[in-house]
Amino acid sequence: MLGSTPDLQRISYLTAYLLKKTMDIRASGVLVLDRQAGCYFVRAAEGEALLLKGVSISQNNPLFLALSEQRKELLFSRISDERVKSQMQKLKGELFIPIISQLKYFNEETLLGIVYLGAMNSGAAFTGKDIRFFLSMIKQAGTNLDSAFMHEEMRKKKSG
Numbered sequence: 001m002l003g004s005t006p007d008l009q010r011i012s013y014l015t016a017y018l019l020k021k022t023m024d025i026r027a028s029g030v031l032v033l034d035r036q037a038g039c040y041f042v043r044a045a046e047g048e049a050l051l052l053k054g055v056s057i058s059q060n061n062p063l064f065l066a067l068s069e070q071r072k073e074l075l076f077s078r079i080s081d082e083r084v085k086s087q088m089q090k091l092k093g094e095l096f097i098p099i100i101s102q103l104k105y106f107n108e109e110t111l112l113g114i115v116y117l118g119a120m121n122s123g124a125a126f127t128g129k130d131i132r133f134f135l136s137m138i139k140q141a142g143t144n145l146d147s148a149f150m151h152e153e154m155r156k157k158k159s160g
Contacts, residue, residue: 008032008148012043012113015141019117020046023130027092027118031057032149033111036156040064040114042091048118049092063087067098068111073131094119095126097138101146113145 012030020028027049031040038059045053057064062083067074076094079085088096093116101112115138120126126134 008145008152009043011141011145011148015115015138015145016044016046019115019134019137023117023134024121025118026121027116029053029091029093029116030145031114031116032145033059033113035153043113047092049116052091057087061087063091063096064111064114067096067114071098071100071109073097073135075126075131077125088116091116092118095131095134097134099138099141099145101149112149115141 012032016028016030019025025047027045027047029045029049029052030043032043033040034056037056039056040059040061042049042052042055042057045051062081063074066081066084074084074088074096076085076088079088088094095117097115097117098111099113099115101110115134117126117134
């Protein structure tokens, strides 16, 4: 049980952990927007991406701009833009799924976070079925992240 008040760090960690463990992938991570800093932070990371935990990346990063514009998952093997591919490689990810918040709190759709997954340990490529599973799972996590993000922002405003 996550408790009555959503905890952004805990939800991020559980999302990364469960994806890596469930799908036997090399890496997983969750990046979350920090609106004040104008960047995304790696809030949770597992496997090969573990060393990236805590890293901040500008909102103007080509990968984030592509995710924000396309509003759908990006798979490394289908990307032609070398700048986007380079950013995907730095994060040790093969598949990046945006979490788009539609809360009225933001006054517009906002790229709240990104969940990314590394390659399968087996070396196999992600199938359409794998991607549909991830999208379904991340849709649920996204709802929790939305709520936790809003609570964290309100806590920051109260204390700051």
